[in-house]
Amino acid sequence: MARMESHLLTTERQTQIRTLLAEEGRVLAAPLAKRFNVSEDTVRRDLRDLAQAGLCRRVYGGAVPVAPSDGSLSERRHLAPARKAALARAIAAEIAPGSLLFIDAGSTNLAVAEALAVDAGLTVVTNAPLIACALLERGGIETILIGGRIDAGTGACFGPKALADAERFRPDVLILGACGIDVGEGVTGNVFEECELKAALASRSRRIFVAATNDKIGTAAPYAVIATEKISLLFVEADCDPAAMEAMAARGVSLVRAAPDDARRQKPAGGKD
Template sequence: MLAAERRDHLLGLLAREGKIVAKDVAARLGISEDSVRRDLRDLAAEGLCQRVYGGALPVSPAVAGYAARQSVAPDGKQKVARVAAGLTAAGCTLILDGGTTALAVARALPRDLDCTVITHSPTIAAALLEHPRAELFLLGGRIFKHSAVTCGTAAVEAAQNVSADLCLLGVTGVHPEAGLTTGDAEEAAMKRALAARAADTWILASSEKIGTASRFRVLPFEKITGLITDAAPHDPAVEALTALGVEVLTAD
């Protein structure tokens, strides 16, 4: 089998099965695992898969830049945002992550909601300036422009000094095997710090993120309250998550 044919085979397998196990592919094709791993390295370099130990997973489209992500699945993000906004209540303290789905949540919050919002995103804070009864706390630190959020040591230390009823957290990938992931190590650390300060943490994940993975793990599933997604309940990845005991709220 030519290299181009192997590449097409691997991409087709990834689309059908949602993962590639290098040793299984090598056995089926009668080639070495090294050849499969080289192919996967090439595909990963082109952004077509996310390499993991033993093989590869579908790569998340949410690793694109902030401006580009605003045009990715806007309807799905709005559906997720409406459900997430419904989890808030008068008098609550909310930690709201950054990113485009969190921005949709900020816009979906009732204008007269009496609440406290803690965020490390200047974009989120600006979106809530017209909410007269929302008290805003902006956590400072180095700006990570990809997601328009602060991160790094200063931001993590600031996060460790707050407490909240609810944390609404975005990720770039949700996969039954890889877990909850994002594309930057410091951003992953900041998300962990935020989640640790809330009584309940819900993951915001529009359907294009379900069944995909990024480089850095954020949290294990047992550390979250549940997941909000517009992916169909019969989606194989959603069914696998449910089987793992993850509570899934369907946004439709």
């Protein structure tokens, strides 16, 4: 009987943890232990169990929601196209004429490629065949596709060949795709080899732009790409949670809030440019 009661209490506690995670976006082990009157070791076991079930992502001191995964690039491009187009227009407005860009794979980044000015003398390097094709169809933009194995899920080329190709470039702007982005965890991704390429490119880029749809903010994926402070500009949706924006701004990240008909820049004191 005692064993069954313990199981029920554990299940109920983990259900409440999931509810708190959904409401607050992050949970910490110490406050949870106090709330449930259990040890921190017990809470850490709860979080480990939830993480193993794919219901949260463990981070230092607690947990955050799991970064979304919505299928292949071809499938994701059809999800929330108006929101992604608004983010893309905001990014395109920040690109200086004559820039060398690297556009990482991603459905929002595909929208960025479709929003770039064709008469600005841009050179775009990408590891995503769909993005390269979109640029070729528009014309007016010099396009370079780096090689390697094409991953069907991400729509990206990565691996040793892509890493070697990427070493040739020093982008003015890296438009970095993110599976998850969190104040504490930074930009994260789901595929190790792809994150390796992302991190290598970030280390050689003058500025790093990241666009985040609302469902990615406050989430984390298994592999680290860059720390929050490395983001030059973070582009968020018009209805992004103000608390999430304040947390990013507090870390010195410059923010651009996108809207369907305009883009308004919001920059914290001492923020990056």
